[in-house]
Amino acid sequence: xxxTKLVVHVLRKxxxxxxxxxxxxxxxxxxxxxxxxIEALSTLVDEGKFNFAEDGITFKAVDxxxxxxxxxxxxxxxxxxxxxxxxELGMDLTKLSDILGMAQANDTVGLELDEDAQRMVIxxxxxxxxxxxxxxxxxxxxxxxxxxxxxxxxxxxGGDFRRAIRAAEKISDxxxxxxxxxxxxxxxxGDTDRVKFELTKDQLISLKGSGVRxxxxxxxLGDMSKPISRVPEVxxxxxxxxxxxxxxxxxxxxxxxxxxxxxxIESD
Amino acid sequence: xxxTKLVVHVLRKxxxxxxxxxxxxxxxxxxxxxxxxIEALSTLVDEGKFNFAEDGITFKAVDxxxxxxxxxxxxxxxxxxxxxxxxELGMDLTKLSDILGMAQANDTVGLELDEDAQRMVIxxxxxxxxxxxxxxxxxxxxxxxxxxxxxxxxxxxGGDFRRAIRAAEKISDxxxxxxxxxxxxxxxxGDTDRVKFELTKDQLISLKGSGVRxxxxxxxLGDMSKPISRVPEVxxxxxxxxxxxxxxxxxxxxxxxxxxxxxxIESD
Amino acid sequence: xxxTKLVVHVLRKxxxxxxxxxxxxxxxxxxxxxxxxIEALSTLVDEGKFNFAEDGITFKAVDxxxxxxxxxxxxxxxxxxxxxxxxELGMDLTKLSDILGMAQANDTVGLELDEDAQRMVIxxxxxxxxxxxxxxxxxxxxxxxxxxxxxxxxxxxGGDFRRAIRAAEKISDxxxxxxxxxxxxxxxxGDTDRVKFELTKDQLISLKGSGVRxxxxxxxLGDMSKPISRVPEVxxxxxxxxxxxxxxxxxxxxxxxxxxxxxxIESD
Numbered sequence: 040x041x042x043t044k045l046v047v048h049v050l051r052k053x054x055x056x057x058x059x060x061x062x063x064x065x066x067x068x069x070x071x072x073x074x075x076x077i078e079a080l081s082t083l084v085d086e087g088k089f090n091f092a093e094d095g096i097t098f099k100a101v102d103x104x105x106x107x108x109x110x111x112x113x114x115x116x117x118x119x120x121x122x123x124x125x126x127e128l129g130m131d132l133t134k135l136s137d138i139l140g141m142a143q144a145n146d147t148v149g150l151e152l153d154e155d156a157q158r159m160v161i162x163x164x165x166x167x168x169x170x171x172x173x174x175x176x177x178x179x180x181x182x183x184x185x186x187x188x189x190x191x192x193x194x195x196x197g198g199d200f201r202r203a204i205r206a207a208e209k210i211s212d213x214x215x216x217x218x219x220x221x222x223x224x225x226x227x228x229g230d231t232d233r234v235k236f237e238l239t240k241d242q243l244i245s246l247k248g249s250g251v252r253x254x255x256x257x258x259x260l261g262d263m264s265k266p267i268s269r270v271p272e273v274x275x276x277x278x279x280x281x282x283x284x285x286x287x288x289x290x291x292x293x294x295x296x297x298x299x300x301x302x303x304i305e306s307d
Numbered sequence: 308x309x310x311t312k313l314v315v316h317v318l319r320k321x322x323x324x325x326x327x328x329x330x331x332x333x334x335x336x337x338x339x340x341x342x343x344x345i346e347a348l349s350t351l352v353d354e355g356k357f358n359f360a361e362d363g364i365t366f367k368a369v370d371x372x373x374x375x376x377x378x379x380x381x382x383x384x385x386x387x388x389x390x391x392x393x394x395e396l397g398m399d400l401t402k403l404s405d406i407l408g409m410a411q412a413n414d415t416v417g418l419e420l421d422e423d424a425q426r427m428v429i430x431x432x433x434x435x436x437x438x439x440x441x442x443x444x445x446x447x448x449x450x451x452x453x454x455x456x457x458x459x460x461x462x463x464x465g466g467d468f469r470r471a472i473r474a475a476e477k478i479s480d481x482x483x484x485x486x487x488x489x490x491x492x493x494x495x496x497g498d499t500d501r502v503k504f505e506l507t508k509d510q511l512i513s514l515k516g517s518g519v520r521x522x523x524x525x526x527x528l529g530d531m532s533k534p535i536s537r538v539p540e541v542x543x544x545x546x547x548x549x550x551x552x553x554x555x556x557x558x559x560x561x562x563x564x565x566x567x568x569x570x571x572i573e574s575d
Numbered sequence: 576x577x578x579t580k581l582v583v584h585v586l587r588k589x590x591x592x593x594x595x596x597x598x599x600x601x602x603x604x605x606x607x608x609x610x611x612x613i614e615a616l617s618t619l620v621d622e623g624k625f626n627f628a629e630d631g632i633t634f635k636a637v638d639x640x641x642x643x644x645x646x647x648x649x650x651x652x653x654x655x656x657x658x659x660x661x662x663e664l665g666m667d668l669t670k671l672s673d674i675l676g677m678a679q680a681n682d683t684v685g686l687e688l689d690e691d692a693q694r695m696v697i698x699x700x701x702x703x704x705x706x707x708x709x710x711x712x713x714x715x716x717x718x719x720x721x722x723x724x725x726x727x728x729x730x731x732x733g734g735d736f737r738r739a740i741r742a743a744e745k746i747s748d749x750x751x752x753x754x755x756x757x758x759x760x761x762x763x764x765g766d767t768d769r770v771k772f773e774l775t776k777d778q779l780i781s782l783k784g785s786g787v788r789x790x791x792x793x794x795x796l797g798d799m800s801k802p803i804s805r806v807p808e809v810x811x812x813x814x815x816x817x818x819x820x821x822x823x824x825x826x827x828x829x830x831x832x833x834x835x836x837x838x839x840i841e842s843d
Binding site for chain 1: 406436438439
């Protein structure tokens with residue numbers, strides 16, 4: 040074999056379409072914090088619109104089946120540096136996760152808007168990614184947050200929450216969450232088997248309310264429980280056959296994530 | 308999105324069939340010991356009948372292809388607490404393994420018969436599983452143990468046994484076990500390749516007998532070698548073109564497991 | 576169940592075909608070094624011809640698509656012991672890798688030619704594998720090494736090389752390697768996204784040349800980067816739209832491996 044006989048592959052360059060974004064964004068942030076933030080969103084949606092404002096970022100989206108909603112915010116002081124005009128930027132969350140998988144936990148990630156090329160430029164430890172933005176007009180509209188009056192509130196460790204969800208997944212595809220007489224219970228029923236997980240008030244960080252119970256899909260709670268498993272405290276607000284609100288703070292309180300999940304109705 | 312527009316899933320509760328079990332069982336046991344015990348059985352069969360008696364548990368079953376048999380016993384003193392009338396309880400071993408995968412090694416697992424619901428109630432660290440029993444009359448009949456006179460006996464480490472089996476799996480689907488002149492050998496032959504593993508008497512814990520050799524399926528020995536890999540001592544009783552008996556004790560001698568595996572016949 | 580009712584499987588022994596190999600080979604070598612050597616080859620080809628000579632081993636092969644070539648040598652002093660007449664031995668690299676997976680890193684592996692059976696006998700820690708040789712006449716002819724004049728040379732850590740390749744794999748199936756003004760760059764372009772990795776001269780072990788750039792397939796570089804990730808130094812020789820030569824030494828300089836990879840042509 041001489042190299043002249045080596046097979047030659049022809050490569051076609053492809054160009055992304057141009058979008059109309061005008062503005063300034065230049066920020067840097069701890070890699071692990073950014074990874075965790077993106078994961079909290081990507082468990083529910085593959086893509087969405089980030090609102091970059093002077094005081095930080097917000098994100099709100101409903102999953103494709105309209106069963107769950109995520110609301111997320113990260114204040115500018117969670118960033119190492121943050122400089123921003125007002126911007127709405129559509130991003131592919133799956134791609135972002137994949138790229139951030141290359142970063143070490145303690146890397147600093149730079150984010151900068153490349154206005155000409157309509158890309159987000161992401162830099163860390165020698166790597167520079169230029170990721171095309173999504174056309175905001177093609178993304179689903181941001182949902183409005185429903186006003187809920189949930190009578191019970193429980194604060195527990197994220198690890199305990201994840202464990203109860205995993206235990207239920209062994210035998211069912213749905214789980215009931217309820218509070219009764221100073222006890223939080225999570226119970227699931229399969230075709231022939233049942234599982235119950237209980238935490239009394241003194242095993243919880245706090246408990247308020249009683250006599251509530253709703254049924255939820257384990258598909259959704261299973262996905263949500265992954266980012267939740269890493270947080271020390273998660274707050275669960277419950278009602279009777281009502282949506283559950285699951286919230287936790289990130290970045291030492293500079294940010295927050297909240298899930299809202301519609302109930303299934305129990306039929307007897 | 309308002310929550311009132313959230314999709315509502317309707318869920319049908321399903322009820323298990325009722326069985327006729329009457330009796331008492333209330334016991335607790337170390338989680339790792341119970342996991343290891345179940346794994347020793349589930350390598351061969353998916354379900355079977357446990358005999359709970361006053362002095363402990365026994366289990367005996369033949370695999371669906373009638374090639375291998377497992378005999379298992381665990382005395383009451385292997386349990387942290389044990390209270391039992393005589394009971395025959397059919398259980399799904401795959402489901403038990405899956406559920407016990409939620410337990411930490413040093414958890415204590417409670418077992419209690421729920422007579423009304425015909426379920427086994429399994430508890431550990433806040434979780435309560437109620438697992439339906441199998442109808443004993445639908446399970447295969449317990450085999451009777453054949454009376455074997457096996458002239459050779461070798462005691463070796465479970466780790467060495469596993470290693471020899473894995474080495475043979477690289478090139479074949481069967482293996483010959485034999486003892487000759489104070490050497491235990493395991494050899495396998497593929498279409499074009501061969502492997503031999505030998506341990507002399509001083510590399511073994513003990514060796515007795517000579518001039519025996521039989522051929523076995525690696526499918527079965529591969530499965531059996533997984534629980535065996537964790538025991539310090541396994542006893543192998545061999546004959547000439549005869550079943551092999553592989554036994555080991557568990558729970559510091561309060562229990563034992565024994566496999567019997569039929570030989571393949573070598574044709575020349 | 577009595578053992579007499581156990582199902583009996585009949586086994587047919589199969590014999591390998593006889594080859595005409597005459598000669599002597601008796602050597603021993605550290606297991607990890609042998610594993611790493613085989614992996615450097617098996618990333619490109621599944622089988623090939625080893626040339627065993629008095630002063631050591633050489634191997635040269637082109638991949639099935641004629642895009643890449645590997646040249647490998649290991650001098651006799653990389654072995655713990657080495658005794659050899661001249662031999663050409665065809666070997667199945669996938670099988671060798673699989674078998675060596677059973678060895679511990681610090682095992683000593685014995686290699687000996689079994690002339691009667693036309694097999695390579697491989698021994699380590701109690702195991703003896705006899706692996707049939709491949710008929711050398713049925714293997715692809717050894718390629719001749721092309722004479723290349725590559726103006727740029729960069730020496731970098733194998734870990735950095737692997738990292739750049741993985742970063743590019745996230746968004747493309749090809750990558751450009753280039754040197755410009757004392758900077759090594761690796762850049763990839765997907766349908767809409769781009770990534771660039773740069774190392775300046777002082778971040779490299781050494782850098783020579785400038786103004787070169789060629790495009791390569793990430794399929795190949797991805798495979799090659801796995802064994803490369805473990806070496807402290809890899810040398811990359813580059814030209815303009817020319818093959819790349821990637822070389823590293825093994826066994827403290829007693830051996831070497833070199834990949835040659837044809838470029839893709841960039842079209843604008």
